[in-house]
Amino acid sequence: MTDDTLRDLGKQLPTDRPDAARTDKVRASLLAAAAAPAARPSRRWLLVGGGFAAGALAAAAAVTLLVRSGDESAVAPAHEAYAHVESSSAAQLEHTMVPSATGTDEVVRVKAGTVRLAVPPTRAGDRVRVATGDAELEGSGAYEVVVEADRLAAVTVTSGTATLRLAGQQQAVFLAAGQTWRATVQTAELAIAPDPTPSQPPPPSPDPSRPPNPNAGADSGAERAPSIQATPRLPTPSPGVGSGAERAPASQTATRPPPPTPGADSGAERAASIQTTPRPPTPSPGVGPGAERAASIQTTPQAPTPNPGVGSGAERAASLQTPPRPPPPSPGVGPGAPRPPTTPGADSGAERTPSRIADVDAPASGTRPGNGARPAVPGSRRTSATASGAPTETELTPDVPPAPAPAISVAKPVAPAVDPVTETERHFRAGAAALRANRLAEAAAELAAAAAGEGPLAVDGRYYQAVALIRAKRGAEAERALVQFLDKAPASSTRRGRAAVMLAKLIADRGDAAGARGWYELAAKDPDPAVSAAAKAALR
Amino acid sequence: MAAKPTPATGADIIPLRRPQLARPAPELSDEALLASCGVGDPAALGALFDRHHEAVYRLISRLLRAEPTETDDLVQLTFLGAWQSARGYKGKGSVKSFLFGIAANTVRRHFRATRRRLDALADPPPAPSPGTPEDAAVTAQHLRRLAAALDELPHDLRAAYVLCDLEDLPGAEAARILDVREGTLWRRLHDARRALREAIEGGSS
Numbered sequence: 236m237t238d239d240t241l242r243d244l245g246k247q248l249p250t251d252r253p254d255a256a257r258t259d260k261v262r263a264s265l266l267a268a269a270a271a272p273a274a275r276p277s278r279r280w281l282l283v284g285g286g287f288a289a290g291a292l293a294a295a296a297a298v299t300l301l302v303r304s305g306d307e308s309a310v311a312p313a314h315e316a317y318a319h320v321e322s323s324s325a326a327q328l329e330h331t332m333v334p335s336a337t338g339t340d341e342v343v344r345v346k347a348g349t350v351r352l353a354v355p356p357t358r359a360g361d362r363v364r365v366a367t368g369d370a371e372l373e374g375s376g377a378y379e380v381v382v383e384a385d386r387l388a389a390v391t392v393t394s395g396t397a398t399l400r401l402a403g404q405q406q407a408v409f410l411a412a413g414q415t416w417r418a419t420v421q422t423a424e425l426a427i428a429p430d431p432t433p434s435q436p437p438p439p440s441p442d443p444s445r446p447p448n449p450n451a452g453a454d455s456g457a458e459r460a461p462s463i464q465a466t467p468r469l470p471t472p473s474p475g476v477g478s479g480a481e482r483a484p485a486s487q488t489a490t491r492p493p494p495p496t497p498g499a500d501s502g503a504e505r506a507a508s509i510q511t512t513p514r515p516p517t518p519s520p521g522v523g524p525g526a527e528r529a530a531s532i533q534t535t536p537q538a539p540t541p542n543p544g545v546g547s548g549a550e551r552a553a554s555l556q557t558p559p560r561p562p563p564p565s566p567g568v569g570p571g572a573p574r575p576p577t578t579p580g581a582d583s584g585a586e587r588t589p590s591r592i593a594d595v596d597a598p599a600s601g602t603r604p605g606n607g608a609r610p611a612v613p614g615s616r617r618t619s620a621t622a623s624g625a626p627t628e629t630e631l632t633p634d635v636p637p638a639p640a641p642a643i644s645v646a647k648p649v650a651p652a653v654d655p656v657t658e659t660e661r662h663f664r665a666g667a668a669a670l671r672a673n674r675l676a677e678a679a680a681e682l683a684a685a686a687a688g689e690g691p692l693a694v695d696g697r698y699y700q701a702v703a704l705i706r707a708k709r710g711a712e713a714e715r716a717l718v719q720f721l722d723k724a725p726a727s728s729t730r731r732g733r734a735a736v737m738l739a740k741l742i743a744d745r746g747d748a749a750g751a752r753g754w755y756e757l758a759a760k761d762p763d764p765a766v767s768a769a770a771k772a773a774l775r
Numbered sequence: 776m777a778a779k780p781t782p783a784t785g786a787d788i789i790p791l792r793r794p795q796l797a798r799p800a801p802e803l804s805d806e807a808l809l810a811s812c813g814v815g816d817p818a819a820l821g822a823l824f825d826r827h828h829e830a831v832y833r834l835i836s837r838l839l840r841a842e843p844t845e846t847d848d849l850v851q852l853t854f855l856g857a858w859q860s861a862r863g864y865k866g867k868g869s870v871k872s873f874l875f876g877i878a879a880n881t882v883r884r885h886f887r888a889t890r891r892r893l894d895a896l897a898d899p900p901p902a903p904s905p906g907t908p909e910d911a912a913v914t915a916q917h918l919r920r921l922a923a924a925l926d927e928l929p930h931d932l933r934a935a936y937v938l939c940d941l942e943d944l945p946g947a948e949a950a951r952i953l954d955v956r957e958g959t960l961w962r963r964l965h966d967a968r969r970a971l972r973e974a975i976e977g978g979s980s
Contacts, residue, residue, distance in 0.1 A: 236972050242940040244921055244975075247914070251836030251846050252829070261847045262824050268851070269817050269858045 256749060263747045271715040317341055317363045319353040326350055326382075335362070342366050345382045353377045354395070369402045376412065389417040659688030663696050670699060675707035686719070694723050698730050705737060714741050732761025736770055743773075805870035813861035820858050827871060828854070831878050837937045838882045840926060849885060853878040868948055875942070876952040879934055886930050917975050924974030932967035939964050 253261070316332050318341060326348025332341040338360030343352060345367055354363045354375045365372040368385035372378070376395010381388040390399060392410045399408040399416055410416055666681030682703060685696030697720040704713035717738040724731050739754035751773075758770035803811070803819070805826065811819030828850060835841075835849050856877040864873055925933055931953070938949040939960070950960040 236976055238940075238968055241921075241968055241971055241975075244914075244917055245925075245936070245941050245971075247918060248837070248922055248925075248941075250833040251843065253832055253843070253847070257843065257847055258828060261828070261851050262821060265824060265851050265854050265858075266817050266821055268855055269820050 260747060260750050263745065264750065267711050267714055267745070270711045317354055317357050317361065318343055321351040323349045335360075338362070340364070345380055346385045347382050349379060349381050351377070351379045371400045373398050373400075374410070378410070387418060389415060391415040657688070659685050659690065659692050659696070662688070663692050663699075666696065666699065666703070670703050673706075675703050678703040679707060679709070679712075683716075686716075694720065694725075694728070695730075697723065698734060701734065701737065705741070710741050710744065714738060717741070729763065732758045732763050732766035732770070735761070736766060736773070739770070739773065806864075806866065809857070809861050809864050809870050809873070812858050813864070820854065823857065823870070823874075824854050827874055830871060831874055834875055834878050834937065834942060835882055837941055838879065838930075838934060839886060840922075849878070849881055852881050856881060868951055872944070872948050872952055875938070875944070876954075879938070879952055883930060883934070920975045921971060924971050927974070928967060928970055932963050932970065935960055935963035936967035936971065940968075 316330065318330070320328070320330055320343055322328055322345075327346040328348065328350055329344040329346075330342075331344070332339055334340070338358060339362070341361070341363045343350065343363075343365045345365060350365070352365060354377075356375050357363055362373065363375075365380055367380075367382050367387045370387040372380060372387075372390060374392070374395060374397030376392060376397065378390060378392040378395070378397050380390055387399075387401075390397065390410060392412055392414055394412045396412070397410045399410060401408070408416055662681045662685035666678045666685055669675075669678035669681055679700055682696045682700035686693050686700055688696070697716055701713045701716035701720060704710075704716055717734050720734050721731060721738070724734070735754045735758035739751040739758065742754065743751035755770045755773045759767055759774060761767050761770070803822070805823070808819045808823045808826075812823065831850050831853055832846065835846055835853070839846075839849070841849070853874060857874055860877070864870070868876075925936075928936070934953055935949065938944045938952060939946060942949075944952070946957055946960055950957040953960060955963075
């Protein structure tokens with residue numbers, strides 16, 4: 236059989252040749268559909284576009300999560316130790332890693348010697364700590380720890396940040412890159428102090444131009460001086476005694492502790508001080524990660540509470556925020572409330588707490604009732620410090636230009652969303668009201684908007700949209716609305732029959748009796764006797 | 776200016792202008808109708824339907840054996856698609872090809888969506904063929920086999936066969952309608968012809 240034979244044979248196959256009635260019916264339906272506004276195609280494309288957009292967002296979120304998790308795993312595998320430890324030959328240390336409730340707790344216990352550590356950013360829930368007999372250091376970056384006789388003598392942070400907690404001291408000390416903390420040694424005169432009790436006056440300041448801390452000896456939580464001021468430590472901590480401790484001048488950049496005065500390092504008289512090494516001006520907070528970010532955090536040493544923004548995530552911030560010692564009271568900061576990152580954008584954790592971001596981003600307006608204090612101007616003091624009349628920030632870091640002090644804020648209690656009226660319901664109510672008021676165009680528009688939603692109310696909205704359109708003499712649009720209603724309405728809907736009758740009448744009114752007949756037949760089977768009777772009468 | 780000769784009717788008045796007689800408007804081209812559809816003129820859609828609905832009916836019924844009402848719906852969808860995408864007509868092919876392309880896509884979507892069950896449909900009545908009764912019987916048998924084979928044919932092959940062999944469209948145009956390369960079209964056509972030929976001849980052997 237040749238191709239021509241096959242072609243001829245195929246052409247003999249019967250084809251559908253519609254009669255005039257069918258053609259007219261299709262033509263009328265076609266013109267009615269074409270006359271209706273082209274809402275359906277655009278809506279369909281809107282849905283398709285929305286679907287694609289949602290899919291793209293979901294994919295982006297998934298990729299982001301994968302990348303983040305991949306980065307984290309690349310930075311610090313969970314099964315390996317985070318800290319890279321280098322120690323002197325004489326150092327005595329112990330490196331342990333134990334699982335904790337939230338991850339792993341890696342502890343480098345140093346009893347003596349000089350130890351250098353490099354700690355990468357950890358996963359949320361994991362901790363890396365350096366512990367001595369009297370202090371605990373935690374942070375990410377590189378730092379050197381000098382321990383003498385199981386007591387912390389000095390800490391130098393070369394990169395990253397570190398949080399130092401001293402036994403007997405409620406407030407933590409934050410150290411940024413380039414900063415050194417060292418335990419100072421009391422002078423001989425102080426060493427002969429008979430009994431360092433809480434009532435003991437503070438040691439004299441080496442700087443005669445600076446008055447002694449008026450809060451000395453009166454440290455009681457909220458009124459205590461900022462944590463960067465040294466306080467006496469073990470073995471007999473005396474709160475407030477060290478609040479007027481001497482501070483090394485800015486030019487003093489030694490990272491090693493000075494040789495202790497013989498017989499003076501009795502422990503009771505030891506005080507801590509912060510030595511700030513010269514470093515570039517502090518950038519604005521939230522500018523970038525790494526040292527800049529750390530620097531911006533460090534410019535707020537007067538913060539009376541640990542800065543959770545130093546960590547590497549919200550979870551880590553939470554762990555930092557719950558030191559073994561109770562946090563000092565702070566005006567406006569509720570006890571036990573998780574502290575958000577104090578520097579906007581300074582911590583990835585800030586990105587994970589949107590409500591807190593919003594809180595931080597709120598315009599600073601001084602003290603906000605119940606929400607902690609906010610600096611009126613960047614770099615101003617925290618309310619907790621000013622309320623007590625404690626020394627100001629400039630007294631503590633004269634070599635560091637004042638940087639915008641990050642605001643500490645507490646996540647405001649978010650009221651549950653009370654919005655029972657959905658968009659569909661709102662449109663439906665508006666459309667129903669307009670229909671009752673005989674504002675037909677408005678009713679049709681509102682009900683069409685309601686019908687664009689989902690659920691039974693949207694289906695009813697389509698029905699009443701058709702009613703409004705019929706009353707408005709917009710037959711073609713009403714036909715379209717009725718067809719859409721009948722497409723969506725469940726079989727149990729009591730309005731199906733009425734809709735079918737209305738649709739049939741519309742079709743019959745434009746001369747398509749054959750097209751109307753099918754709808755009348757459908758309505759004739761409706762359980763509602765009134766609807767059924769009307770349809771049967773029309774059929775007759 | 777010389778006056779026109781007086782007509783033989785003897786009228787004294789010579790009209791200066793001929794009266795505007797009602798004449799039929801010049802028939803618009805398919806392209807003009809489609810352009811009118813693009814700006815929302817339903818009358819143009821009606822004219823386009825009147826002009827091409829038979830060809831579209833024929834094509835759809837050849838592409839898909841369906842109930843008449845189903846065919847009606849597909850035809851209506853085809854012209855509605857043309858109405859909605861009239862602005863996208865670039866004039867690369869004829870309007871008829873444009874309609875055929877929409878029809879082919881409509882049928883393909885419908886075919887895939889419904890996964891038709893052909894058992895429920897009655898065999899098409901064979902067309903009367905001239906010649907002797909024996910020839911007529913053989914032709915009728917071939918037609919029945921061809922119809923059955925067409926139903927068994929994959930839709931892509933069937934579309935190629937219908938457009939090229941039954942609708943006599945040029946290969947390039949058929950390829951554009953089906954949105955395939957011309958080589959792909961010829962391969963499909965070859966496969967379709969071979970399958971149909973085997974079905975007809977194999978059944979007779």
